[in-house]
Amino acid sequence: MAGMSERGFLVLEDGSVFPGRPFGAAAPAYGEVVFSTAMTGYQEMLTDPSYAGQILVLTYPLVGNYGINREDVESSRIQVRALVVREACPLPSHWASEMTLHEYLASQGVPGLEGVDTRALTRRLRSRGVMMGAIAIGESPEEALARLRSLPRYGTTDLVREVTTEEPYLWPEPPSPRFHVVVVDAGVKFNIMRLLRQRGCRVTVVPATTPGEDLLALGPDGLVLSPGPGDPALLDYLVRTVRPLVGRVPVLGICLGHQVIARAFGARTFKLKFGHRGANHPVKDLATGRVFITAQNHGYAVDPDGLRDGIQVSQVHLNDGTVEGLRHPELPLLTIQYHSEASPGPMDNVYIFDRFLEMVQAHKEAR
Amino acid sequence: MSIQFRRADRRHAAAIAQVGQEIIAELGAQAAALLQPMTAEAVARRLAGYRGRGAMFLARDGRRPVAFAALEPDANDPDTSVLGVWVLKGYRRRGIGRELALMALEFARRKGYRRLRGTIPEGNEAALSFFGELGSLAQVVGGGMQYELPL
Numbered sequence: 001m002a003g004m005s006e007r008g009f010l011v012l013e014d015g016s017v018f019p020g021r022p023f024g025a026a027a028p029a030y031g032e033v034v035f036s037t038a039m040t041g042y043q044e045m046l047t048d049p050s051y052a053g054q055i056l057v058l059t060y061p062l063v064g065n066y067g068i069n070r071e072d073v074e075s076s077r078i079q080v081r082a083l084v085v086r087e088a089c090p091l092p093s094h095w096a097s098e099m100t101l102h103e104y105l106a107s108q109g110v111p112g113l114e115g116v117d118t119r120a121l122t123r124r125l126r127s128r129g130v131m132m133g134a135i136a137i138g139e140s141p142e143e144a145l146a147r148l149r150s151l152p153r154y155g156t157t158d159l160v161r162e163v164t165t166e167e168p169y170l171w172p173e174p175p176s177p178r179f180h181v182v183v184v185d186a187g188v189k190f191n192i193m194r195l196l197r198q199r200g201c202r203v204t205v206v207p208a209t210t211p212g213e214d215l216l217a218l219g220p221d222g223l224v225l226s227p228g229p230g231d232p233a234l235l236d237y238l239v240r241t242v243r244p245l246v247g248r249v250p251v252l253g254i255c256l257g258h259q260v261i262a263r264a265f266g267a268r269t270f271k272l273k274f275g276h277r278g279a280n281h282p283v284k285d286l287a288t289g290r291v292f293i294t295a296q297n298h299g300y301a302v303d304p305d306g307l308r309d310g311i312q313v314s315q316v317h318l319n320d321g322t323v324e325g326l327r328h329p330e331l332p333l334l335t336i337q338y339h340s341e342a343s344p345g346p347m348d349n350v351y352i353f354d355r356f357l358e359m360v361q362a363h364k365e366a367r
Numbered sequence: 368m369s370i371q372f373r374r375a376d377r378r379h380a381a382a383i384a385q386v387g388q389e390i391i392a393e394l395g396a397q398a399a400a401l402l403q404p405m406t407a408e409a410v411a412r413r414l415a416g417y418r419g420r421g422a423m424f425l426a427r428d429g430r431r432p433v434a435f436a437a438l439e440p441d442a443n444d445p446d447t448s449v450l451g452v453w454v455l456k457g458y459r460r461r462g463i464g465r466e467l468a469l470m471a472l473e474f475a476r477r478k479g480y481r482r483l484r485g486t487i488p489e490g491n492e493a494a495l496s497f498f499g500e501l502g503s504l505a506q507v508v509g510g511g512m513q514y515e516l517p518l
Contacts, residue, residue, distance in 0.1 A: 015508060017506060019499040019505070140493070142511075
């Protein structure tokens with residue numbers, strides 16, 4: 001890219017160095033280095049708040065070839081700290097494209113690194129686990145590593161407070177809404193609101209720090225606990241908010257929301273070695289035996305051993321057997337670890353929203 | 368420019384020493400990371416000392432020697448060899464170093480080595496990128512950097 005430094009590096013905390021060429025903003029960055037195997041959907045991934053605090057590596061070798069458009073954002077800004085790719089396409093081709101990937105990153109001060117051996121990098125992360133990393137531009141790898149070691153680690157920061165909305169807001173209403181759904185924004189993706197609206201819901205989005213009584217005061221027919229970034233073990237305040245609401249209002253927990261609900265039912269969470277990030281993760285529904293292909297983006301999982309008060313594991317990941325969903329036989333409660341809203345990824349699981357709204361309907365009729 | 372590449376023997380020791388001396392003059396002895404002294408006699412002794420387990424490769428532009436690579440056995444690990452590549456200033460970024468490195472890699476594989484290792488001089492980002500593009504993994508170790516390439 002014109003005017004850019006000729007060389008940049010990704011330095012991992014274990015000292016390994018991956019050379020590349022800077023694009024986007026010529027700025028240093030640090031964060032937890034994670035990889036996604038999704039082949040498309042880079043714009044959605046860049047703007048997914050669940051990637052806050054992370055340097056995203058895309059394993060697909062050519063990124064940016066359909067450009068950047070106005071519509072495919074999942075939040076109001078780029079959330080990743082930096083993007084690492086094999087090749088960033090400088091000449092996108094798509095009718096809706098308004099700018100290149102380079103221009104998009106540069107416009108928001110986010111650095112990118114291309115020309116990186118992303119296959120070797122991903123193999124490193126798979127074998128050693130995700131780790132902190134720094135993008136070095138205009139400094140040596142040794143200096144970047146020293147800087148990285150003085151910075152806070154990913155799992156020590158409550159990133160939900162960094163990405164949640166500051167004020168409640170109303171998503172554009174559908175004509176004649178059927179239900180009022182309140183979404184607790186721990187790092188929500190716009191497609192959750194889009195899909196709820198398509199299904200006739202008026203949607204109010206509230207900050208993750210909203211007290212439970214304030215949530216009930218909004219008169220919700222249903223409550224959605226959104227996905228979000230970071231370690232769920234840091235979110236005691238959300239666990240305390242949620243637990244008394246379960247049973248009083250139907251609840252859907254997605255990703256981080258699923259983990260928070262699991263914690264509210266006694267489970268602990270643990271960090272996965274290299275997480276699940278991609279668009280083709282197989283999940284088995286234990287009741288039916290059916291396998292769904294899901295979009296995923298999480299670095300922590302629920303340990304089912306501590307679950308109590310009747311909540312049950314409903315779905316598991318076929319690759320590693322981790323918990324992918326919870327249900328309760330008596331309470332209006334549904335959780336999934338994966339992203340039913342996709343974006344990016346297969347839309348096979350949007351039925352979860354229909355199932356949730358059936359629960360909302362039944363609860364409303366029973367009142 | 369037509370560059371000729373070949374595996375070096377003791378007849379090429381003077382040419383290799385000449386490239387080495389020019390690089391030491393440009394970068395300084397430490398940054399050049401060349402074993403001293405860089406004389407024809409010393410190079411010839413090194414070549415003889417390899418006893419078939421190491422090799423040097425030379426690139427010439429016409430009669431002028433412009434680059435060389437040295438692949439040497441690691442004294443501490445029989446499965447490992449150490450690779451260094453040196454290219455004169457006016458000849459860099461033309462693929463000469465890569466060609467020499469590929470010749471050395473082929474030799475190392477033929478001899479049954481399982482990996483290559485080497486040191487990247489401090490601040491030499493070009494060397495870091497060069498070895499990265501060959502497929503090696505560089506790592507900050509202590510105050511400096513090393514690379515490793517599985518074969």
